[in-house]
Amino acid sequence: MRPTILFALPALLLAGVAHAEEWVKIDFDADLRTMLVNTDSVQHNGNQASLTELQVEGRTAATRGDEFHILVDRAFDCDAGTSTVTKVQVFPDLSSTGTILPIPKVTYSPRSGSIDAIEMNIACKGNVPQSSNIYPSVAAAVASAFGDAVKLPASDSNRTTKGMLGMGPPPQAGVGKAGQPRPAGAERPQTP
Amino acid sequence: MKLALATALLVAGPAFAQTVQDPLANYYGNTLISEKLSNISPYGGAAHVWLNPDHTFISFDATTGGRSGKYSVTGKPGAWQLCMGYSFRTICYPIDPRKVGETWVIHDPDALSLNSLVPGHQ
Numbered sequence: 001m002r003p004t005i006l007f008a009l010p011a012l013l014l015a016g017v018a019h020a021e022e023w024v025k026i027d028f029d030a031d032l033r034t035m036l037v038n039t040d041s042v043q044h045n046g047n048q049a050s051l052t053e054l055q056v057e058g059r060t061a062a063t064r065g066d067e068f069h070i071l072v073d074r075a076f077d078c079d080a081g082t083s084t085v086t087k088v089q090v091f092p093d094l095s096s097t098g099t100i101l102p103i104p105k106v107t108y109s110p111r112s113g114s115i116d117a118i119e120m121n122i123a124c125k126g127n128v129p130q131s132s133n134i135y136p137s138v139a140a141a142v143a144s145a146f147g148d149a150v151k152l153p154a155s156d157s158n159r160t161t162k163g164m165l166g167m168g169p170p171p172q173a174g175v176g177k178a179g180q181p182r183p184a185g186a187e188r189p190q191t192p
Numbered sequence: 193m194k195l196a197l198a199t200a201l202l203v204a205g206p207a208f209a210q211t212v213q214d215p216l217a218n219y220y221g222n223t224l225i226s227e228k229l230s231n232i233s234p235y236g237g238a239a240h241v242w243l244n245p246d247h248t249f250i251s252f253d254a255t256t257g258g259r260s261g262k263y264s265v266t267g268k269p270g271a272w273q274l275c276m277g278y279s280f281r282t283i284c285y286p287i288d289p290r291k292v293g294e295t296w297v298i299h300d301p302d303a304l305s306l307n308s309l310v311p312g313h314q
Contacts, residue, residue, distance in 0.1 A: 030234065031235050031254040033238065059254060060196035060240075063225060085304055099295070101296060103297045104298075104299040106304055114231045114233055168279065
């Protein structure tokens, strides 16, 4: 019995290391979609680096389900300053084993200030932002991020029936939804 | 008998043609959700799009509220393009016939985007 334990212990320790996760909240967007990075997934070798990102739906969770989440593997060329999405796995809920989606091979330069740029900085330079939102598992991160999203008042959302009424022309270029100047670097809103 | 068959074909014909030829048939009455997977900005967020058979659309997201306009479909099977007319410009996106409940990734003019077709108008 004892030898079994002795043999099993290292295996358990290794398994524990292999599955270690530390999901750090990076940012969220206007839809309260939360982006997190597993800092234990970061790999850096020469000018090549990679990490795994978790996206948790915000307000759109009302449509897709509050446990809908996406895992995205990203690879970076640190010298060229480019990013490539290498894998996208969609999970309708926490019990799902996920669906890997076929993706076009696209390499691009992350825009300054974008979440992709923050992640490239993490992978290439090890600059993990200070965050009090750190989770040991995807399940914990999903539950927390969705909980944060629904705490905000519904009136914050333009994606309501009220927001659909009296639709006029889209905002003028460079002007935000409430007539406030759009922050520098803010891009054209997501369409279609 | 022949008359009945001819009548049935006449009635069924347009509906059949629409199903086969209209790549957006399953989109009508349902919601296309599109969100970026690359170059994600804090000002982004998922866009919800309602496409109507009369070639009008309504789209809305958390940043801009709602927009409406007209769209057109160009191309051929396997290479359809959905061209949406905004006041600032017309933007075309690759699009394919989809079933409700499907999720897929495309490379649109801006970035990689994750898309879903979900039931009803949401």
